Amino acid sequence: MDEHSLREEIKRLIRDYYELRFADAKREDVPVSGKVFDSEELSAIVDAALDGHWTEGKYSLIFEQKLKEFIGVSHAMVVNSGSSANLLAFMTLCSYQLGERRIQKGDEVITVAAGFPTTINPIIQAGCIPVFCDINLGTYDINIVHLNKAISRKTKAIMLAHTLGNPFNVDAVVDVCKKHGLWLIEDNCDGLGSTYAEKLTGTFGDISTISFYPAHHITLAEGGAVCTNNPKLSKIARSIRDWGRDCYCKTGRDNTCGKRFGHRLGDLPEGYDHKYIYSELGYNLKNTDINIAIGIPQLAKLPGFIEKRKENFKALHDRFAKWEKYFILPKATEQADPSWFGFPLTLTERFPTKRAEFLRFLAEKKIATRLLFGGNITKQPYFKAYGIPYRVAESLANTDIVMNNAFWIGVSPLTGAAEIEKVISAFEEYLKENL
């Protein structure tokens, strides 16, 4: 058999294997989220492995191109997680190449305390001061009155996530950035496919990020991306991602600049190999072609995933309307059409028990729940242990309500009518027993 025929045979076997092992797999639980795939993703992984290249290569080029087209940005680069994407986006804005506008140690960066740790950690890791604003209940986005009050002489940037896929008030946030000359870092890890004023999230910030962890809208197993329309930021980000190198050859290529041994940079001798010249303070945050190959069939499935998430959200919302006394129901921000990551609920004062008791009951019924990430991040053990300096803009009253009383359930494509029925009957049973 020649190579092509062998590969076709392997693909046929993968399809059979998928049918046997995964196609009809029954689950008892109601998951919050998880990867959704078929034999195409398995074939993509095996194809990339059989190519023998493994590190970033041809699948990365295809995926980055398709991702750019989907989101509508001119530059996208894949990294190994959403957290790496946030770190890279932030460190890019700290580059000396940005002159006066670079974010520096001691500068303030506005964000919210009700969030995921790695939206906030890059601010701290760069020696900057996070300034926390409160959020609105129901939408879980930044309180704009507090945002305006948070600005100081030291403010350099705003770094915000579209929490659980619900876009923040983009118009108001962008206005504040323009008025005060601030960078906007848009953490779009939860919001792939969400729109604000009919434009996809991830296109509003100077730089934006995505996560491809299996819980998210599409997956590369582990992975993330940084997007921007700014060529200078893209060039800096790619360098920081790739060890800080000045050379911009793709992996496996040499001498793209045409003068590999003709540069004189820093205090290095003339002709020092461009491959080993570092003009940035870099990391290695790259991903592998084996992971990135999964993204190509995943991206093709994304429009269907987004529709399913919206459909599940609506079905749950309709069924929960009768319980508005007991839960603050989620709602989209004005002008937003979210590609929901989850269905957040906040217990009202009329809810009969403590949250932990209720979540324990749901876990026994095999209904998975998650909290709104770190709750109030300033109360997390590492904040105190490291004595992390921060400022609170006004108060974190709603953030504390979220920390104490909010949680979310799944709307991913793994949820269907049967799962929704299970959820509703479990909630009904609990309320009946405890009211």
Ligand SMILES: Cc1ncc(COP(=O)(O)O)c(C=O)c1O
């Ligand atoms: C808003 C937000 N930002 C960043 C991340 C980090 O992404 P990753 O898990 O890919 O590192 C997450 C993870 O769920 C997230 O929800």
